[in-house]
Amino acid sequence: MISVRDDLRALKGYHSAQVDVRIRLNTNESPEPPPAAFRDAVAAEVSKIDWHRYPDRAALALREAIAESHDVDVTQVFVANGSNEVLQTVLLAYAGPGRTVATFEPTYQMHAQIARVTGATVVEGERADDFTLDPVEVERVITESQPHVVFLTSPNNPTGLVEPVERVRQMLDIAPGLVVVDEAYAQFSDWSALELIDEDTPMVVTRTFSKTWSMAGARLGYLIGPSWLVAELDKVVLPYHLDAVKQIAGRLALRFVSDMDDRVSQIVAERTRISSALADLGTTVFPSGANFLLFRPDGHEGRAVWQGLVDRSILIRDCSDWPRLANCLRVTVGTPDENTAFLDALGEVLAGGFTTFETSQNGADR
Missing domain, CATH: 3.90.1150.10 (Aspartate Aminotransferase, domain 1)
Incomplete structure (x- = not known):
């Protein structure tokens, strides 16, 4: 065996x-569930799919719609099958054997899980008893482990706490590698790390359609980050990974803000x-x-x-x-x-x- x-x-x-x-x-x-008008619009477009053809490999129309919604360039958007595949793609490109990934526990379990599956070493920092993140602990973990990727979830799952902008800035100041801010629940919060995204900063923000867009059944997620980083992700993602139905549903959902x-x-x-x-x-x-x-x-x-x-x-x-x-x-x-x-x-x-x-x-x- x-x-x-x-x-x-x-x-x-x-x-x-x-x-x-x-x-x-x-x-x-x-x-x-999603609005009835959304369901009708998706059904109408799905009926026109050329089922014998592969979907748009670049998912360009969907990425353009997401880019417009966040006022960024389309080259800064990466889409995949749920935010978990987004995270997996990032870790395939920037983690792996011989590399280190840092998390601050308790947090979303899949960060460490996917990192270990890619072969990376995971270093776990500790939150305080009230689940807040002490800046001294952040500095200790990053300084000692020099992680290639560091995760910060805001709002954090399962605790629900929103990380202050000062904590994200601290990580950007001292982290030697990529900072990933997981914002699966950001629409329920009062601030987003998207405001810190630019072409010179090695940081990405991940989002999902599963929560606020009522599309958990679709499994659609995306990432906003520097265009040079998004381009690297294309090296590890599978070809035609995002099906035509999902691309249609995601694009149409953005009409129902x-x-x-x-x-x-x-x-x-x-x-x-x-x-x-x-x-x-x-x-x-x-x-x-x-x-x-x-x-x-x-x-x-x-x-x-x-x-x-x-x-x-x-x-x-x-x-x-x-x-x-x-x-x-x-x-x-x-x-x-x-x-x-x-x-x-x-x-x-x-x-x-x-x-x-x-x-x-x-x-x-x-």
Whole structure:
């Protein structure tokens, strides 16, 4: 039997619980589908696809639309199958064997996962107990490890914290390699590192259509960065990697900015309501600039609270046994009705209620 690479044997894939429930608030998706007009527009254009031809390898029309939306040149835009493939492409080009990638934990698990899959060495910095990032720790990690790539997620997943612009500037000042700012949740925040992008700075900002654009099912992400860096990514990405349907959907989505803005406003308002209610229930709630909240049900075992919610047909993310996140749980902001149902169920669980509903779990990973 052929063996997997030695350095991959200890790795596990990225998973979340697959549970049959009434309300699903565990994967940070949009709680609402795209507008009907978007669906109609996509259907109309998809009907005209030349299916026997390869898609535009450069995805030029989509990249032009993204560039216009961010007021950058099309040569500064790279697109791929979800922001994870964007990250993978960056690491294939700038990390790999003999190179070092720095992260600051806890943060998005796929940064370290993809880096290790490419063969890079991962160095993990530590956040403070409140999950903020101490500038002294940033300097220590970068000075000691001299990383070829350093990741900063803002707002951070799973904590929700928004990194201040001063922290990004600090990294740009001292990092010897590429700084990647992952902004999957940036539209829910009050600032973006896009304002720091220029042709002379080795920094990129990654984004996704999965959250605010209600397109998680499409798997579409992109990157904004210096044109010379974007050009290098073409060396490692597979040919014709972005299918025609995805290119159409992404381009058309950008015509519905006002709808997106309305949804962002609603989610931010609901995030505030949930945060206040969680505090009233006696939990520790961490500040969030994303479409989710991390909280710790003080005085209760996180896993037991998660199970109590599943028993009430509500699924959130159990982070309670993740490194540095003891007893923590993460809830995605849903519709107002879903959020109310979650808060009511959580109140029952924390009060010791045991009303249950029949569920079925299809995976051990949570």
